[in-house]
Amino acid sequence: MDWVDEVGKISETREGSSSNVITRINVFPSSYEEVSEIIKFAIKNNLKIYPFGKNSNHIGPNVNADIGLSTEKLNRIIDISEEDLYVTAQAGVDFQYLSNVLKSHGLQIPFLYSGTTGGFASTNLPSILTWYGYPKDWLLGAKIATGLGEIIKSGSKTTKFSSGYKIWKALSGALGWLGIYLEINIRLIPYQNFHFEEIKNYEEYFKRRPLGIISVKEGNNIKIYAVIRGEGKIFEIPKKYDASIVTVRGKEIDVLKEIEGDYCVAYYGNGLIRCNGIDVEGLRSQFVVIKERNCASNCFGYNYEAISMLKNSLDPNGIFFNIFQ
Template sequence: MSVLCNETVYPKTYEDLLEIIRDVGKRKIYIIGFNTHHIGKNVNADICISMRNFNKILEISESDLFVTAQPGVSFEALKNALSERNLFLPLTYSGSLGGLASTNFPSLFSLIYPYPKDLLLGAKIITGLGELIKSGSRTTKFSSGYKIWKALSGSLGWLGIYVELTFRLIGKPERLAFAEINQEKIQKIISERPWGIFYNNGKTFVIFGGFSKYIDSLEEKYGLSFQDGLPNASLDCERIYGITTYRGKEFDIINKIGPDKTIAYIGSGYIRTCNEINKKDFPEESIIIEKGCKEDEECFEHYKTGELLKKSLDPYNIFVSSY
């Protein structure tokens, strides 16, 4: 998939961004981070706005367990900065923080922290009207107003631009480890509070974070062999379908589409597959074409809520995406 822009700009300040939005007229804008996780169709835009210069970690609070950073910060750089303070953002991603929030891609820690928006406390956002707004807070107890910052998560830049993101943190686990597990053992090991269960091409892995002594005890108790780190979550093919289903129904979907070239984040309700599927065979599921979507196809399902937000946040329809 590709992004075609007549012009790419690299603003350095929020004022630069606001000026571009206000002066854009009828031209179309596409927001890019590192442009490594393009989803959907090819995109044609008059202007591509790169967020690479917005690459500062603004605040890390060890007492209140949150981090505020700009969208051009790489997830890897943030992870390293947090690790130095014994803090951890329990998500998995390769790319920018803006991409992490805008794609809202599932986490390997799917049983406890399924999606980035589950940990997104608030954000500063620029709308299609050229307004800089603050939505959300720095604490989990905040509940007033519309959760605009969460609505933008997963919209692929279609509703607005993240310029600051605040995520909830946890303490850094002493050890992260995974082990292959038989499916019949899953119900028993759930009681041990694993962080995630991940399915990859016929194999199922359980993921734990915490004290080494505790993870070692699980090896003997369940006959598992843990490896440090996380299992491989890549899926490489020309066409990839994403299937959203009810949490706990992932293996039912896997059995329908076949185990090969299929991965699933158990507990998040999300499955990815290279196998050709017919949407009519999955009437209760939401189907998207992540990769390899043709120009004459509908890559995503549209929802009335999204259309209403679009009219409110970007009434002149200047932001385009691969929707």
């Protein structure tokens, strides 16, 4: 019997993906136990797994894996604490839906993201509300599936938790390479509206305590916007980019002026510039440049020994697809 038929006995299976993510089959587990069984089956049969939510924000190399594991059916909002300001949600919950539910409680996660809650945590992309940092800074704890098929709990529901290794934070930004988020505790703040105001001297706007400052460059035209509390003008910023440029925090707008591209956004204070239409390899001699889309290999341009050590600990069999080629 083909291994595909065997997987079908564990969880719902559907036809695999094509394009930049190629899988033979996709599986849709409805419980943590099914996730664990699928991983253990993959270990036994020497198969590769590519975890995803909606697969709408793919970053990194093109994927060719045996099994695509979707968290789509793990889609419950488990707990919302208005008193302690946290939400516990499964990884497959649509992030925009979660945001709307939280808004009805007068609460919010101060990020804009299109995808699942697990994707929000895994990609670790900053929001235009840049003063709030990265998703990693808002994750309080999580239930995680490791590459051994173990379901572990790391962290807590409050910011006071400090014991043990912060595995739940290590997974943030690793794009499913180290493990799979199953359930996440996320810090909340009271809900607030915001809008954009174009500025000439962003230092003056620090006195107004903005939610963030971004700079947008189209061709040679650069505009700087403060993100201000209250109602007003909102404009759309692209959700997909060719590359990210990592630079010194506070120098993003200065660096942006040196970058030639079709469209770039600098997130002031986050050390990140995201661009379309730039010379990735040419810029790597000056900056850390991460190629986000349409890359077969060397998407990230660097390697860390620490992340290899984490990989060996959490996924020693290399079950999860290797994004850091």
